[in-house]
Amino acid sequence: MNFDQLKQAIIEYSKEIGIDKIGFTTADPFTTLKMRLIKQQELNYQSGFEESDIEKRTNPALLLDGAASIISIAVAYPTRMKEKRKGKKGARRGLFARASWGEDYHTVLRERLQKLEEFIKSKYPEARLKSMVDTGELSDRAVAERAGIGWSGKNCAIITPEFGSFVYLGEMITNIPFEPDQPIEDLCGDCNKCLKACPTGALVQGGQINAKICISYLTQTKDFLPEQYRSIIGNRLYGCDTCQIVCPYNKGVDFHFHEELEPEPEIAKPLLTPLLSISNREFKEKFGRTAGAWRGKKPIQRNAIIALGHFKEESAIDDLQKVLKDDPRPVIRGTAAWALGKIGTEKARQVLRSARKKEKDKDVLNEIEHALAD
Structure with a gap:
């Protein structure tokens, strides 16, 4: 099997199914992240919503037998409503953050990852795959950063050159030794606005x-x-x-690529x-x-x-x-x-x-x- 050709086929197919950016990285342990997470625990800075086992969060080999690489995906979402609603005295309105506009992104990205899994297995039946979105053990952002989707900004969000930080992230661990992509240079510089x-x-x-x-x-x-x-x-x-x-x-930044993500x-x-x-x-x-x-x-x-x-x-x-x-x-x-x-x-x-x-x-x-x- 020519894995370089398979990688290119996956990239092309990802565009067809509504994935706006895709990157590849190794399944090596996330050693720097592990040290950060340990420090976060010591400082009691974690929310409690995360996976509690730091080893699982930082070692893909514990999640898939024979893990060799990870595919990271990003899907851009809107930042402005086409139909605006303004609150006023007597009819005040609340606001949901943009990441909660439209259909639940967990569902949307899982569907895309499922299609990607089926495509990969059709090309390479020996493939072993494990996908996750947000609630999985791995850190979506750490994977995306290493896979070249974007850099990790000072606001702890992944910032992509194409879509800013308004992207949903997901990943797939595979047993396929794909050639890893290069991380993107951190461009936050001395900006501290966030x-x-x-x-x-x-x-x-x-x-x-x-x-x-x-x-x-x-x-x-x-x-x-x-x-x-x-x-x-x-x-x-x-x-x-x-x-x-x-x-x-x-x-x-304001992208309206996906109907199901429209607010x-x-x-x-x-x-x-x-x-x-x-x-x-x-x-x-x-x-x-x-x-x-x-x-x-x-x-x-x-x-x-x-x-x-x-x-x-x-x-x-x-x-x-x-x-x-x-x-x-x-x-x-x-x-x-x-x-x-x-x-x-x-x-x-x-x-x-x-x-x-x-x-x-x-x-x-x-x-x-x-x-x-x-």
Whole structure:
């Protein structure tokens, strides 16, 4: 088998199935990444969503018998909506990060990788393959960096010369000894715009992030959000794009190559108030196909309540009162109390005083007291 010819055939086929960039690297251990991950663990900077076994994250040989190479793929996604939605007083809107626009990218990339697997096996039946997207053991970014897809920016995103950092990544471990591609030169230079713009200071230094205080992570948690981050989150419902938006390599970047990745405006930027009473079924029907739905409706509802407080949206007082009175979840009730405190009108304070007489949960009572004290 001529593996150079197979590599070229794979590159050509990848274009046919909607893969915007493809690269090849060895299946050697990721030694530098391993040292970084150990340091991250020591500093308690990991989010907890990652694979916990560092050996599996950095040694492809543990994931596929006879691993010889890794194929990395990138798919570009839009950064602007064709149909814009603007929130206004009385009809405020929240925002999902761009990575959650359109159909869940895990599904989209897995389908493309599946097609690629079938193509490779049709050409080389002896092939052994293992594909993954985001939730797999390997670091998508480390693979992409070594495979020449892009360089790892100071914002910890892979930046491609063609599409900026607005790309989804996936990879496939193979037992085929493909010739590796060359990594791309790091072009961040002395630019520190992303570090300066990070709302919570999660970008500790270039290439190092404290994931536990990254807004993208915070919006996905299910507990009470620490108070110091509530106003910072603003109207973000899921994820954060700040460190990518300010990147010079993303200036003017906006690609609409794939129909399934196009955002539906009422999903990507939904009205906030209806989210407070949305049922599980309604949530799944409306948001279930997006990447932002994977943690369920609770974080989205909590963030919607925070956004209403951020806007000081007086028209939401009745809805927040209903949440504070009837919702069975202390986190949601307590966050509603915080939002009412931020709205701060006499009507909002009366709702809080009334709720204080009946509330039994200590955490919620604490939120009510703080809200009334402000």
